[in-house]
Amino acid sequence: MPPKPTMRDKHLKYVLVAPAVLVVFATAIWPLLESLRYSFYAGRLSRPDFPQAFIGLENYTWAFLEEPAFWNSLWVTLLFTLITVFLTTFFALAFALLLAPGGRFRVGIQSLLILPFAMSPALIGVSFRFMFNPEFGLFDAFFGAIIPGVADIAWLSDPTLAFWVIVMADVWGWIPFLTLVLIGGLASIPRETLEAGQVDGASGLRILCDITIPQLKPVLAVVIILKAIFSLKTFDLVYMLTNGGPGDATQTLSHYVYFNGFKYSNIGYSAAVAWLMVIPMVLLTYAYARLVFAKESSD
Amino acid sequence: MALTGRQKKLIWNSIQIVLILIFTLIMLVPIAWIALAAFKQHVDVYQLKLFFTPTWENFRIVFEKPYELGEKLKNSTIVATATVLIAIPIATCAAYSFSRFELRGRTLLLVLILATQFVPAVVIVLPFFVMFRDLGLLDTLQGLVLINTAIVMPFAIWMIKGFIDGIPIDTEEAALVDGSTRMQVIRNIVLPMAAPGLVTAGIFCFIIAWNEFLFALILTNREAVTLPVGLALFKAEEGDLWNLLAAAGIIIMVPMFILALIIRKHFVQGMTMGAVR
Numbered sequence: 001m002p003p004k005p006t007m008r009d010k011h012l013k014y015v016l017v018a019p020a021v022l023v024v025f026a027t028a029i030w031p032l033l034e035s036l037r038y039s040f041y042a043g044r045l046s047r048p049d050f051p052q053a054f055i056g057l058e059n060y061t062w063a064f065l066e067e068p069a070f071w072n073s074l075w076v077t078l079l080f081t082l083i084t085v086f087l088t089t090f091f092a093l094a095f096a097l098l099l100a101p102g103g104r105f106r107v108g109i110q111s112l113l114i115l116p117f118a119m120s121p122a123l124i125g126v127s128f129r130f131m132f133n134p135e136f137g138l139f140d141a142f143f144g145a146i147i148p149g150v151a152d153i154a155w156l157s158d159p160t161l162a163f164w165v166i167v168m169a170d171v172w173g174w175i176p177f178l179t180l181v182l183i184g185g186l187a188s189i190p191r192e193t194l195e196a197g198q199v200d201g202a203s204g205l206r207i208l209c210d211i212t213i214p215q216l217k218p219v220l221a222v223v224i225i226l227k228a229i230f231s232l233k234t235f236d237l238v239y240m241l242t243n244g245g246p247g248d249a250t251q252t253l254s255h256y257v258y259f260n261g262f263k264y265s266n267i268g269y270s271a272a273v274a275w276l277m278v279i280p281m282v283l284l285t286y287a288y289a290r291l292v293f294a295k296e297s298s299d
Numbered sequence: 300m301a302l303t304g305r306q307k308k309l310i311w312n313s314i315q316i317v318l319i320l321i322f323t324l325i326m327l328v329p330i331a332w333i334a335l336a337a338f339k340q341h342v343d344v345y346q347l348k349l350f351f352t353p354t355w356e357n358f359r360i361v362f363e364k365p366y367e368l369g370e371k372l373k374n375s376t377i378v379a380t381a382t383v384l385i386a387i388p389i390a391t392c393a394a395y396s397f398s399r400f401e402l403r404g405r406t407l408l409l410v411l412i413l414a415t416q417f418v419p420a421v422v423i424v425l426p427f428f429v430m431f432r433d434l435g436l437l438d439t440l441q442g443l444v445l446i447n448t449a450i451v452m453p454f455a456i457w458m459i460k461g462f463i464d465g466i467p468i469d470t471e472e473a474a475l476v477d478g479s480t481r482m483q484v485i486r487n488i489v490l491p492m493a494a495p496g497l498v499t500a501g502i503f504c505f506i507i508a509w510n511e512f513l514f515a516l517i518l519t520n521r522e523a524v525t526l527p528v529g530l531a532l533f534k535a536e537e538g539d540l541w542n543l544l545a546a547a548g549i550i551i552m553v554p555m556f557i558l559a560l561i562i563r564k565h566f567v568q569g570m571t572m573g574a575v576r
Contacts, residue, residue: 027449
């Protein structure tokens, strides 16, 4: 009789997990802690003896007290996150409701939705810069045609408009994927619940508000948190589309950290700001994990 | 005019179709416009022309000096392929163990692995830059493979775990009773059954590594530049060279479109890591 499998696997199960855990922790936990350490130092990247001097919390107080640019990027990031989370969720939900009934036409459209998602954000940034070119951009021409006042506007040179172009590009890039996620969520609502509503003679709108949306809540929550996490991190799109400009009108926190660290070579300060970003991330990730695991244990 | 229920339904359905078409148009027009621009001559880009004489010229120019997109294409291919070849076996071992065994701290580990996915890249890249500089890994493909392996690992573990969870455990137990070792079971039973899942996860990781931008931007400057970062080449003094940018864009996105369509069915599940089922 062979020995019990579980006995034999006592060590193997840890051996199998070890390399992956090592990779993940060495490449995430270590740099996180190392960044935290940098944030207490004055450090110029250009010098080899990095980091140079322990200065305690000075990098943090500097950000809070002496840097309007930090507050600006914080504000831009928060505004960007709020608006993009709202718009993407709204449009993705609308699109998902339209596409969910199925049939050949709708399923065909669903598979097309995969295309924008396979595009890298950097490339989306380039595309939108092209589309909003004041001389020959397609969107510029389109908006010029429907709203006469905005013909040939230099979108990316105007602080407010540039911000909205970034918002549009981001929303455009995220709607398809979140739509697919929500279609998945809609498909998991039991048919009987919906049919019960129809039998009772409830209108389409009533069914949507009273049955569909409440049933969809867990998936919606996941979508909102996931989108918030990625909105807070936004970098590629901004870098390629406006590079933070004009001035610092579209500078997100990630972009601000990048600029301070790698353009001004001020690594200690940049690490401190980066760490300020970690805090909301931890909260959002905690909420996301709670939701995901609540589902897992209820299965 | 009173409408019957049937007529109402018909009208509502038509409105839906129109809305869907408008949405789809908005989604596809930017992609189509870039695709068109890639075949336009320099002068045609600067007029909103829908009809023009198509040319392959742009695709030739981007591969020539000074752009040499071929080098970037090679780098991107090597980095993404090596990343997948290293990450998938490591992730598969871990995923199998997470799926089949009672591990101490299993849930906590899985949550932490998931959580690393959400750490802002700008936080991580600072220490890596310093370390790579000290080790001479800046601007090398090895460095990028290391980084990308780390980036895709959480995705890969979660996705593959999901696939292995779906494989019934009975065959494995029978084989163990018959005297197979655990490694034989994994090789002969689990791997063949999980193969479609592994391919899906592999393609998924390939797309992520291919599109990765921030690390490649900061950690390379000449030798190891990848395609997305290479887009910056087409900013000239006289402005952006849009027809060349578009051609480069096509070279970046078309392979990913094909890969994405292959794994379409599992795409969403993989991205949300099992949050939606």
